[in-house]
Amino acid sequence: xxxxxxxxxxxxxxxxxxxxxxxxxxxxxxxxxxxxxxxxxxxxxxxxxxxxxxxxxxxxxxxxxxxxxxxxxxxxxxxxxxxxxxxxxxxxxxxxxxxxxxxxxxxxxxxxxxxxxxxxxxxxxxxxxxxxxxxxxxxxxxxxx
Amino acid sequence: xxxxxxxxxxxxxxxxxxxxxxxxxxxxxxxxxxxxxxxxxxxxxxxxxxxxxxxxxxxxxxxxxxxxxxxxxxxxxxxxxxxxxxxxxxxxxxxxxxxxxxxxxxxxxxxxxxxxxxxxxxxxxxxxxxxxxxxxxxxxxxxxx
DNA sequence: ATGTTAATGCAATTATGTTGCAAATATAGG
DNA sequence: CCTATATTTGCAACATAATTGCATTAACAT
Numbered sequence: 370x371x372x373x374x375x376x377x378x379x380x381x382x383x384x385x386x387x388x389x390x391x392x393x394x395x396x397x398x399x400x401x402x403x404x405x406x407x408x409x410x411x412x413x414x415x416x417x418x419x420x421x422x423x424x425x426x427x428x429x430x431x432x433x434x435x436x437x438x439x440x441x442x443x444x445x446x447x448x449x450x451x452x453x454x455x456x457x458x459x460x461x462x463x464x465x466x467x468x469x470x471x472x473x474x475x476x477x478x479x480x481x482x483x484x485x486x487x488x489x490x491x492x493x494x495x496x497x498x499x500x501x502x503x504x505x506x507x508x509x510x511x512x513x514x
Numbered sequence: 515x516x517x518x519x520x521x522x523x524x525x526x527x528x529x530x531x532x533x534x535x536x537x538x539x540x541x542x543x544x545x546x547x548x549x550x551x552x553x554x555x556x557x558x559x560x561x562x563x564x565x566x567x568x569x570x571x572x573x574x575x576x577x578x579x580x581x582x583x584x585x586x587x588x589x590x591x592x593x594x595x596x597x598x599x600x601x602x603x604x605x606x607x608x609x610x611x612x613x614x615x616x617x618x619x620x621x622x623x624x625x626x627x628x629x630x631x632x633x634x635x636x637x638x639x640x641x642x643x644x645x646x647x648x649x650x651x652x653x654x655x656x657x658x659x
Numbered sequence: 660a661t662g663t664t665a666a667t668g669c670a671a672t673t674a675t676g677t678t679g680c681a682a683a684t685a686t687a688g689g
Numbered sequence: 690c691c692t693a694t695a696t697t698t699g700c701a702a703c704a705t706a707a708t709t710g711c712a713t714t715a716a717c718a719t
Contacts, residue, residue, distance in 0.1 A: 390667095420667070421668095446590075484645075501643075502642070
């Protein structure tokens with residue numbers, strides 16, 4: 370199996386980004402989590418390893434290249450998750466449902482759930498759909514019962 | 515036809531809120547628009563008529579009472595719209611689709627469009643759905659063509 | 660090895676949101 | 690109409706989040 374860091378390095382090069390420590394660290398953190406990661410959490414984990422400004426810029430660059438996508442939770446806080454294959458700078462294929470757990474506050478990308486087509490009033494042209502469900506995730510609804 | 519201001523005053527009293535100038539002004543502004551109104555826009559329009567802090571508190575009170583509902587746009591900015599009848603402090607019936615126009619940036623409440631039921635993975639319990647569509651609104655798609 | 664370009668870190672600035680408190684105001688009751 | 694009371698407002702201070710410019714550093718092509 371291919372080394373994880375190697376994969377990340379290729380990913381960066383493929384997108385014309387240099388292989389730098391903060392970028393690799395962000396990819397490392399994001400890939401190790403099963404749900405989207407909030408900007409404040411990233412900031413905390415990176416600590417003094419990288420400047421806050423650098424983090425902003427890394428995330429912005431990744432988003433532009435289609436390496437990660439941003440999901441806003443109900444409070445408007447930005448959360449980031451690595452895009453599944455098939456995303457690019459030109460087109461994000463992240464029109465899956467996001468699930469924001471009321472209990473643990475994690476945000477899951479439900480890649481398998483597609484957003485159904487929508488009937489909108491005449492004249493409106495839908496480009497993208499963004500659906501966030503809230504409730505209890507599988508983990509938390511287990512614990513509660 | 516009943517006077518608009520009278521209606522607003524009744525609305526406030528019904529919700530146990532005093533009839534104050536900033537509150538009436540917010541209702542006036544929101545009701546005069548065909549789309550949701552951003553917090554920064556409200557702040558700008560109210561100008562020196564009300565303090566920034568007061569605006570925050572008015573909006574918060576209105577939201578708690580179910581008089582208005584908040585929609586976050588793609589940038590995470592809060593937008594507010596008057597709730598249709600049937601909303602209350604206990605239950606918001608605002609699970610309609612919101613439409614964020616890429617051109618004019620207005621946010622429309624598409625009250626007529628209901629969010630279709632969703633199949634989620636086993637274990638997940640959906641409480642609320644929040645769907646924002648982006649694209650061109652009727653107005654803008656007219657102009658473009 | 661080295662030159663060029665991209666990326667980082669720092670400082671300063673701006674924007675955004677929150678809290679405590681004193682002054683002002685709405686309204687209920689006399 | 691006047692007054693008592695609780696709510697609401699406005700101000701000041703503070704806290705947090707995001708952005709910009711610039712000098713320094715680091716990546717990497719040659």
